[in-house]
Amino acid sequence: MRVFMQFFAQKGVYVKSxxxxxxxxxxxxxxxxxxIESFNFRRLSKDAKILYFLLISHADDExxxxxxxxxxxxxxxxxxxxxxxxxxxxxxxVDDMLVIKHWHRHNKIQASRVVPSVYKNELSxxxxxxxxxxxxx
Numbered sequence: 001m002r003v004f005m006q007f008f009a010q011k012g013v014y015v016k017s018x019x020x021x022x023x024x025x026x027x028x029x030x031x032x033x034x035x036i037e038s039f040n041f042r043r044l045s046k047d048a049k050i051l052y053f054l055l056i057s058h059a060d061d062e063x064x065x066x067x068x069x070x071x072x073x074x075x076x077x078x079x080x081x082x083x084x085x086x087x088x089x090x091x092x093x094v095d096d097m098l099v100i101k102h103w104h105r106h107n108k109i110q111a112s113r114v115v116p117s118v119y120k121n122e123l124s125x126x127x128x129x130x131x132x133x134x135x136x137x
Contacts, residue, residue, distance in 0.1 A: 029056050032105045040088060047077045048084045055091070056100055056107075062117040063103025063134065066096075092134055094122045104132040 031053070035041060041049070054071035068082060082098070085091040092099045097119060100106070117123060126134045
């Protein structure tokens, strides 16, 4: 994460302020190394990789990203990069929101600390498979 914070600092973006304080985002997110080192992830463009990490930072405790625009601005990318992540199935599009497919593999949050998503209806279109990955019903 330090590498990404240095990258954003070079662009003049104070990541802690934007991601944590102004948007009231969680202060910690984790990444599953098996996914990050996978063949499919390595084939993503550099912009898609950076955006993926940012979207995980912006997701709620169940992996839902309702406003990816901030991540697009910080990463200086566009909707095509989101489409790349959807096409490669790192993101799932449900209605007008994005869901991190591997959310529960990346982040194992204690049940007592989880803030339930307010998007239960949208999440009802998905289920967790045996590998802890979201799939459409």
